[in-house]
Amino acid sequence: MSDDLGALPARYRTILCDVWGVIHDGARLFPGVARRFERWKGEGRTIVIVTNAPRPADRVEADLVAMGLPRASWDHLTSSGQAGIEALTHPPRKVGFAGSRYDYDDLTAHGVDIAIRGEAVEEIALTGLDEVRASVAEYEEEIGAWVEQDLLVHCLNPDRIVIHRGEEVVCAGALADEVAARGGRVQFYGKPHRPIYEHALRLAGDPDPADCVMVGDNPATDMWGACRMGMAGVLVTAGVGHAAYEWGAEFENWRPFMTVSGL
Numbered sequence: 001m002s003d004d005l006g007a008l009p010a011r012y013r014t015i016l017c018d019v020w021g022v023i024h025d026g027a028r029l030f031p032g033v034a035r036r037f038e039r040w041k042g043e044g045r046t047i048v049i050v051t052n053a054p055r056p057a058d059r060v061e062a063d064l065v066a067m068g069l070p071r072a073s074w075d076h077l078t079s080s081g082q083a084g085i086e087a088l089t090h091p092p093r094k095v096g097f098a099g100s101r102y103d104y105d106d107l108t109a110h111g112v113d114i115a116i117r118g119e120a121v122e123e124i125a126l127t128g129l130d131e132v133r134a135s136v137a138e139y140e141e142e143i144g145a146w147v148e149q150d151l152l153v154h155c156l157n158p159d160r161i162v163i164h165r166g167e168e169v170v171c172a173g174a175l176a177d178e179v180a181a182r183g184g185r186v187q188f189y190g191k192p193h194r195p196i197y198e199h200a201l202r203l204a205g206d207p208d209p210a211d212c213v214m215v216g217d218n219p220a221t222d223m224w225g226a227c228r229m230g231m232a233g234v235l236v237t238a239g240v241g242h243a244a245y246e247w248g249a250e251f252e253n254w255r256p257f258m259t260v261s262g263l
Helices: 033-042 057-067 080-089 101-109 136-148 172-181 194-203 219-229
Strands: 014-017 046-051 076-079 094-098 123-126 152-155 161-164 167-170 185-188 212-216 232-236 258-260
Touching: 014 194, 033 046, 046 057, 046 194, 057 076, 057 080, 076 080, 076 194, 080 101, 080 123, 080 152, 080 194, 123 172, 136 172, 152 172, 172 185, 194 219, 212 219, 219 232
Parallel strands: 014 046, 014 212, 046 076, 094 123, 123 152, 152 185, 212 232, 232 258
Antiparallel strands: 161 167
């Protein structure tokens, strides 16, 4: 197993790349990322950024450019937030919301009709935790109500945790897991679920998955999704992948063929 991305086999013409923990830490690009992307592009590879961010694709792109990653250094980008927005606006209807004010503004700006407090809804747009609470336990009242009322919770970020400036931050996936564990209804968007990978491949021109590699830091999302799709995987240990991970029986003999500390 190599630990040198410079030795990435030429057969992997399409690279799917995660964002948090691989490209940046939530605020700053990791050293060497822009240079690595430039090298991949110079080798004629297609780069598709695939993120579980609950934000629309154009917002994610703008954030990356603002951090210093040139737009010309990648080919396409897709986000779980964009997939969720499509589902929440086709057909248009009122939905509840749980997340930050920043996410609320993004959703409404992209056509999601969020109900005011007290309005009856049958669905919840879940993007993450708000600016005040930091744990699943602090959402006991909301989770209980969603389950009791049999609301469909649209989880626009399946990640459980991400690393933000070196600290672990709880994400929407952790709340959604608790809803599902109590018998509630949840629709997940993003990795490791097939739709976001299939969309990424369509953006790349429908290459054979065997000629694609997923670069990510999360075994449970990035690597499991790659395994399910028949892709190769590169595990980046700068993000959540640093923790010991028990590769379950569902992976069978699949493992990331390369582990690196960063791009």
